[in-house]
Amino acid sequence: MIVFLVCFFQAKAQTGTQLQQVGYLLEDALLYSKQYIIPATDGAVYQASGAWNHSNKKRKTWDLSMGINVNMFNVPKTDRTFVINNSDFKFFQIENGGTSATVPTAMGNDNQIYLVGDLDGQQIRLKTPQGINQQFVVYPYLDINLALPYGTELITRTSTNTKLKKGYYQVYGYGLKHNLNQYFPNLTAKNIFFSISSYYSKEDIGFDFLDVKTNFGNLGINQINGLVDTFHFQFSASKQWGNVEVLGNFICNTSKFNYKVSGEKGTIESVFPIQSIINTLLDSIEKDKVNVMGELAANYQSDRFSFLSAITFGKFVNLNFGVQYKVN
Template structure:
C-alpha cells in the first residue's frame, strides 16, 4: 500500500505540471492503470498457484540411501490438470473506474488457465474511444512440460538434487522452472526399519517458477501503454518427508510436502510510446507490488519407483488444492 501511495503521489505531482486541458486525460490514464491492475490480479494468480504444484512433484525417486558418489540423470514429463474453478472469473462494470464491458453489465472471462474467448472493454480518453480485447487463456485441460533432473549421492547419506526445464510454450505464454535441493536419508539411523525394507528421507529444496502471458495491448491518443506482457515469478521453498516400502524391484513412496512461496508480478516487454510522457510500466509495476504475497501449501504425494538394473522408472501423483501427475525415467551413470 505504501508503494501505491508513493507512486500515485508522484503521478499526481506530474499531472499538476501539465496544461489544464490535459490534466483530466492523465487522471483517466491513472484510472486505466488501476483497472489493468485489477484485471491482472484475477487473470494470473490461478496460473502462478498452479505453477507451485507443478514444481513440487517427483523430487524424491527413492527414500533409500544411495551408493556413495552415485550420479543419476533423468527426464520427466509433468502433467498438471487445470481445475474448472480456476479457469474463469467474473468482471462487472462496477469493478472498473475507466473501462466498461461492451454490451453487458457483467461477464465471465477466462483466467490465464482458461479458454480462448475474449470480450471487448471500452473507455473514453479525451473524447477518443479506447478499446481493448481481454487476454485469452491457454485453452488446455492439461498443461504438460518436460524437464531434466540429476542427483549426486554424498557419503553421508545425503543427495544433491537439481532440475531444469527449457521454456515451455503455453500458446498464450511461456513456463519455465528450475530448482535444487538436498535430501538426507533418516532410516539409516534405524537399522530395524531398514531390515524390513522401510526407508525414510527428508528433503529441503528451492524452486523458481517463471510464467508469462500475453496481456493487454492498449493504444491511446498518447501512444501504446506497453503492458503487453505479464509475468508471474515465484520463489518457493519446499520441505518434504517421504516414507517408502520396497517390494523386490518396486518401491512405493508416500510423501508429505509443505512449501512456502513468494509471488512477484511484473509487466515486461517493450515499453510503449506513452513512456515519453509518463513512466507507465514503472507505475503499474509499483501497483503490482501491492498484490505480492506469501502462500503456504500442503501437498500429499504417492509415487512408484521400479528399478531395472541401471534404469529407474517412476510415476508420481501429487494432490491437494490441485492435482499433478509426473512420469520419468532416470539412468544411474555409475
C-alpha cells in the same frame, strides 16, 4: 497510491484530465491482473513441487543418475474463469451495454470480449486477454541426482522454456535429501525407508496481457509475468516390494510471488512512466503463501534404469512420469 501519482503528474503536465484517465486505466488493469494471473502462479507452485524424490534408499557415495521427467498439471474448472462487472471499473466498461461478463483467467479458454473506455475523446477498445485453453499443462524437465557422503543427495532439475498457448512456463531448482535409515538399521531389514528433503525452485510463467493502443503509443502492459520463489520441505516414507518402491510424501512449502508487466513503451513514458508505475502497484498483490500437499509415487527399479509415476494432490492435482539412468 494512484491518486497521488495522478496529482503528481498533473503538476508537471498540462493534460491533467488525460493523466487522471490513465490513472483510472491503470487501476482497472491492476484489478484485472490480480484475477487473471494468480490462478496460474498458484498452479505453478504445484507443478514445481512434485516428483523430487525417486527413492528413499541410501545410495553409494558419488553415485550419479540422470533422468527425464514429464509433468502434467490438470487445470481445475474453478480456476479457469472469473466474473467482471462494470461497477468494478473506473475507466473501462463492457462493450454493447453489458453489465457483467465471464472471462478466462490465464489458465482458461480463448474466449474474449471487448472493453471500451474514453481517453480525452479517444476511444480505447481492447480485447480481454485469452487463456492457454489447455486442460493439461505438460512440460518435460531434466533432473540429476548425485549421492554425497553421509547419506545425503544433491538434486537438481531444470526445464526448457515451454511454450504454452498465449504464454510460456519455465522452472529450475535444486535441493538436498538426507537418508534417515542409516540411524535405524532395523528398518532397512524390513524394507522400510525414510528421508527428509529441503529444496528450492524458481518458476517463471508469462502470458500475453492487455494490448492497449492509444495516441501516445502502446501503454507497455501487453505481457504479464509471474516469478515465484518457492522453498520446500518434504518428509518421505516408503516400502519396497520386490523391484517396486512405493512412496508417500508430505510436502510443505512457502512461496513468494512477484508480478511484472512488460511490452512496447509509448511516447507517454516521457511524462507518465506507465510500465514502472503499474509494476510498483503490482507489488501490492505480492503475497507469501504456504501450501501443504501430499504425494503418492511408485518407482520400479532395474539395474540401470528406474521408472517413476507420481501424483501430487492438495488444492490442485499434478501428475509426473519419469525415467532415470544410473550413470555409475
